[in-house]
Every structure is written in structure tokens, then in C-alpha cells.
Amino acid sequence: MLEFKLPDVGEGMHEGEISKWLVKEGDQVKQDQPIVEVQTDKVNAELTSPVSGVIKRLLFAEGETAHVGQTLVVIDDGSAIEVAAATAIADPPQTKVAAPIQKGLFDRALASPYIRKLAREWKIDIEKVLGTGTAGRVTEEDLRAFLAKEQAPKKEQLPKEAMPLAPKAFGIQENAQEERIPLKGVRKKIAEHLVKSVSIIPHVTHVDELEMDALKGLRDKWKAAADERGVKLTFLPFFIKALVVALKEFKTLNASIDDSTQEIVLKNYYHIGIATDTKDGLIVPVIKNADKKTIFQLSQEISEKASRAREGKLSLEEITGGTFTISNVGPIGGLYATPIINHPEVAILGLHKMEPRMVVRDWEGVIRLMMHMSLSFDHRLIDGVTAVRFTNRIKQLLENPDLLMMEMV
Structure with a gap:
């Protein structure tokens, strides 16, 4: 018999929710065969069997939470009782598999x-x-x-x-005025992460507006060329490029604070997180080494990772290691907001809707394509003056895209 325990599948996780059993009691399994999907605070992980044998007992039901080190399943491999940690594979399959579990094989009743x-x-x-x-x-x-x-x-x-x-x-009656839904899975982890962020970081948000006509003209000019490459060219890659230029000049914005050692960690690499709305909540795929990629490459990677995020197929590596995050809510709408920093980063840039508005230029009213952006920053490390200068630099580059092209590596 082998006791198959929940491992730490990455970055010091403490627990995971059983999202799907891929086997049932009595099933014959082979070594390395996927047997269960576990939802952690970072990613879906597919756990595989370390041995060949027969599934004897499933100790957790779907929807229940197991802690690292707890036995998930007992497998009869013909040996004496052993203890084994599971192995994990990212990008689990999406096929739903039933998981009947029989009470009576162990003392504990099955219940959430x-x-x-x-x-x-x-x-x-x-x-x-x-x-x-x-x-x-x-x-x-x-x-x-x-x-x-x-x-x-x-x-x-x-x-x-x-x-x-x-x-x-x-319980909930028909036509009840309230419903109770368990706070669990990705939503629970998001809640815990946000509470930690606002508890540790003194947030301040600075808001500015951009004139987008020139950038729209550049994007429209190259849109056909992007289409020929099979790339959907949006404004976001241009923002990433402008952001990276500014981060290289204002290094404290591309940093973190190590609270355990009381050190400021300045980072000379530029891994930009892109907050993505999914059915399970907000997931942040990370574009690694964004400073070394072209506009077309960034467009392609953003599209691919956003799609895989919505399908729950991102690996742990693809959603960790970010140095700065962008939250683009412009396509949804809204004038501006105060985004919460993705701890341990020290700032986040919110992008909002574009719309034609009447503005004053040279003492005359004209219509321009305008957009708000909001920068939330960690006031322990970043002063207000630095934050304003940082957004001013981004604004300068985006309102003068020819200058942005000259600054690109």
C-alpha cells in the first residue's frame, strides 16, 4: 500500500483544493498516470501516480481542501505501506471526470x-x-x-x-433573499493576497490623462502589417514599451521591499504582469524580459497568454516573477480607479477607457481622444514627486510615439 500525499507544487504553497478526481476507487492505474487536479493559489496542478496499482481509497472529495502533507489517496501497489509525495504537471486537461468515493472504507464521513x-x-x-x-x-x-x-x-x-x-x-429556500456561497479556490486566494497587499503596503494613487490621437494613428498604420502576421495589434504593447523605458529611468518603480531583511531590491530585468479577467477571478500572466521583445512579439504573447489564462492552462512559471503589473480595464469602461498593488511589487498602472472629449489646446476647445491612467504606488519607497515624474515620462512617450520608437532597444 502507498499513501499518496499532497506535495508543495511550487512557491511554498500550504494547501490545495481538489478540483477533479481523474480516477475512482477500484481503478487500475499506471505509474505517471494523471489521477487528480488540484487548484492552488497560483495555478491548476495535475498530480500523477508515482506507482502502478489499484486505487483503494480517495480521502478527499471534490471541492474539499487538503493541506500539504495530507494523504490524498491510498494505492495498492502490492507492497507494504509506504508514503509518497505526488508529482505535479502544469497545464491540466479540461475533461471532466466523475469521482465516486465510497463511505465505509475509512472512518471519516465525506463532507465539506x-x-x-x-x-x-x-x-x-x-x-x-x-x-x-x-x-x-x-x-x-x-x-x-x-x-x-x-x-x-x-x-x-x-x-x-x-x-x-x-x-x-x-438552508436556502425557494425565492430566498440571500444565498451563501463558499469562498474557496482561486477567489479565496485572490482575497487573501489582496488583504495582505493592503495590510502591508501604504497605497497612494496618482491619476493623469493621456491624449491618444497620435498613438492611435501609429497603431492604425501598422495594424494591417500585424494582421498579415496573424497578430492582433492593440495599444497594450505600446504601453509596455513606454513603461519599460520609464522603469529603466525610475528604478525604484521596478523594485520590491524584502521585509525580512529590510532591504530594497532593485531589479534590472523587466517582467511585466498583465492582469487578466477569467471565470475564476483575476489571473496575472507575466511577460518575461519585455524590454527585449518587439511590439509584434509582445502582441502575440499577450494574446496567447490571456487565452490560456482563461482556459486555466498557464504554468506556475508563467504567472510568477513579475516586477510590475498593468491592469487594463479600458475595454470594459470606467473613468479611472485605484488598483491594488500586486505584492511584493511596489506599483501598478491602471489603464482606462478611451473616448473623444472636448479639451482646451492653445486657448481653443478641440476634440481629442483622451484616456485616464492611474498609478498606485508603495509610499514606503516611492514619493509622490517620483510617481508624478514617472507617469509624466510615460505620458510623454505615448503622446509622442516617434520619440517612443527612438527610445526602444
Whole structure:
């Protein structure tokens, strides 16, 4: 027998949510065969079997959270009991596989943390409840049925004020005005990361506006050439290039603070994170060495990584190691916002919608294509004056794209 334990699949993770079982009890598996998908705070990981054998017990149900070092599954490989850490492969397949788990093969009833909490609140011994859910899991309906059965003989003996609440009072009723959804998976990790960021970093946000007519003209000029290469040319690669030029001149914006050693870490590489909206929440693919890539190369990589982020196929390496992040919400809309810094970085640039607006030039009202940008920065390291000079430099390069071309490496 071999006990297959949850490993640390990268960057010191502590726990993972079982998103899919790819096997069921009784299945014959081969060494290195994928058996389970685990959602960590960074990426989906596919874990493979270290041995060939028969799946004897699945100790966690889909949706439950396991901590590093806990046994996920017991595999009968014909040997004495062993302990093995799983191996992980990034970019898991998207095929959904059912995972029935039979209660009775081990002492612990199958139930989510939420169901266990309800059982404790309702003073129910969950080990006595017959689970009717998928894989024999105990559901909220099972708890209600158990409670009703246990209380039924005693109803006439109890005064009205001492009666237990009807089972339906504990759950969501039809047409209920509230719903309760477990905070878990990627959304939970995003929440934890943001709380850490705003708890540690004193945020300040500076807002400015850009005149985009000249840059739009340049983009439109080269759009056909990009189409011939199969590249969708957006404004974002130009912003990355302008950003990198500014970061090289204002080094404290491309840095981090090592709180453990109280050191400022200045970085001479430029890995730009691009915040991407997915069905699971905000994921930040990282464009490595952005200063060494052309506009066309950046366009292609942004498109590919955004697509793979939405499919949940990014590897851990592709979403870590960023030095500065851009959050582009312009296509969605909104005048401006105050983005939260992606800790341990020290700044983030928010890009907002472009629209024609009336502005004053040479004491006359004219219509220009305008856009706001907002820079949130860590005030421990970056002064307001530095932040304004930094955005002024970005603005200068984007409003004068010929100058931007001259500054490119």
C-alpha cells in the first residue's frame, strides 16, 4: 500500500483544493498516470501516480481542501505501506471526470467544511448521517433529514419555544433573499493576497490623462502589417514599451521591499504582469524580459497568454516573477480607479477607457481622444514627486510615439 500525499507544487504553497478526481476507487492505474487536479493559489496542478496499482481509497472529495502533507489517496501497489509525495504537471486537461468515493472504507464521513460546521451547530454526529450526495458525501439535505427524523418523536413533548428550528430554516429556500456561497479556490486566494497587499503596503494613487490621437494613428498604420502576421495589434504593447523605458529611468518603480531583511531590491530585468479577467477571478500572466521583445512579439504573447489564462492552462512559471503589473480595464469602461498593488511589487498602472472629449489646446476647445491612467504606488519607497515624474515620462512617450520608437532597444 502507498499513501499518496499532497506535495508543495511550487512557491511554498500550504494547501490545495481538489478540483477533479481523474480516477475512482477500484481503478487500475499506471505509474505517471494523471489521477487528480488540484487548484492552488497560483495555478491548476495535475498530480500523477508515482506507482502502478489499484486505487483503494480517495480521502478527499471534490471541492474539499487538503493541506500539504495530507494523504490524498491510498494505492495498492502490492507492497507494504509506504508514503509518497505526488508529482505535479502544469497545464491540466479540461475533461471532466466523475469521482465516486465510497463511505465505509475509512472512518471519516465525506463532507465539506461547510457541512461539518452546520452539523456542529445543529448538534448532529455527522458520522451517523447517511450521505446521499455524489460519492456518498453528506449534504445539507441529509442533515435536515437526519434532524427531522431525530426530532420527530419529541415534537409533542417540547414546548413551542423549545422546538428545534425546522430543517428548512437552515438552508436556502425557494425565492430566498440571500444565498451563501463558499469562498474557496482561486477567489479565496485572490482575497487573501489582496488583504495582505493592503495590510502591508501604504497605497497612494496618482491619476493623469493621456491624449491618444497620435498613438492611435501609429497603431492604425501598422495594424494591417500585424494582421498579415496573424497578430492582433492593440495599444497594450505600446504601453509596455513606454513603461519599460520609464522603469529603466525610475528604478525604484521596478523594485520590491524584502521585509525580512529590510532591504530594497532593485531589479534590472523587466517582467511585466498583465492582469487578466477569467471565470475564476483575476489571473496575472507575466511577460518575461519585455524590454527585449518587439511590439509584434509582445502582441502575440499577450494574446496567447490571456487565452490560456482563461482556459486555466498557464504554468506556475508563467504567472510568477513579475516586477510590475498593468491592469487594463479600458475595454470594459470606467473613468479611472485605484488598483491594488500586486505584492511584493511596489506599483501598478491602471489603464482606462478611451473616448473623444472636448479639451482646451492653445486657448481653443478641440476634440481629442483622451484616456485616464492611474498609478498606485508603495509610499514606503516611492514619493509622490517620483510617481508624478514617472507617469509624466510615460505620458510623454505615448503622446509622442516617434520619440517612443527612438527610445526602444
